[in-house]
Amino acid sequence: MRRGATPLPRRTVGAYYTTPGLPSSTASPTLNRLRLVPFDNDRASKFDRIASEVTGLGAGATLRWVVYSDNGRGYPGALVLDTGAVGDASTTGVKEATVSLTLAARRYWVGCIVQGTDSTLRVHSGATAEALGSPLSSLGGTTGALGHFSSNITGAAPGAFPADAPATSQAPMVWLRKS
Numbered sequence: 001m002r003r004g005a006t007p008l009p010r011r012t013v014g015a016y017y018t019t020p021g022l023p024s025s026t027a028s029p030t031l032n033r034l035r036l037v038p039f040d041n042d043r044a045s046k047f048d049r050i051a052s053e054v055t056g057l058g059a060g061a062t063l064r065w066v067v068y069s070d071n072g073r074g075y076p077g078a079l080v081l082d083t084g085a086v087g088d089a090s091t092t093g094v095k096e097a098t099v100s101l102t103l104a105a106r107r108y109w110v111g112c113i114v115q116g117t118d119s120t121l122r123v124h125s126g127a128t129a130e131a132l133g134s135p136l137s138s139l140g141g142t143t144g145a146l147g148h149f150s151s152n153i154t155g156a157a158p159g160a161f162p163a164d165a166p167a168t169s170q171a172p173m174v175w176l177r178k179s
Contacts, residue, residue, distance in 0.1 A: 016175040022124040026055045035171035036111040037147040041103045048179035051096035052112045054089045056120025063087025066157045070107040076161035089119040112172035125170045
């Protein structure tokens with residue numbers, strides 16, 4: 001947990017959690033672009049589902065969810081989870097994948113990659129790093145930035161997030177369900 005941050009209420013089994021405090025909208029994220037936002041896990045937790053909401057169709061589109069650890073300097077580090085292209089984004093609604101994910105009490109980075117064809121998703125959008133409760137050092141005060149992105153991810157996510165990736169002001173909302 002971040003120093004000086006207010007602890008989150010105890011998480012409930014079966015409930016879904018996302019990065020709090022960020023505005024949402026809908027958008028068509030760039031195809032094959034991995035966008036990550038921080039996910040602060042204030043106590044060790046197990047999760048059994050990962051999900052996003054598709055709001056507009058993309059025939060043949062799939063979703064690939066990822067979780068990266070924080071590198072200890074407020075930047076995505078090593079890959080923790082890559083679900084593979086398992087979410088069907090060719091119909092609207094909440095799409096989810098079954099996972100077995102245990103996260104320690106620390107910061108992680110969660111994201112979703114739309115692959116195949118474009119779809120419209122519920123996204124975090126138009127926020128600033130300060131909306132997360134403290135500046136994200138890796139964003140360098142970039143106005144409107146809430147995470148990082150890496151382009152041209154047509155298959156599996158990279159094992160380590162690329163160094164010096166640009167900041168992003170939009171990222172698909174990703175929910176984790178506590179088990």
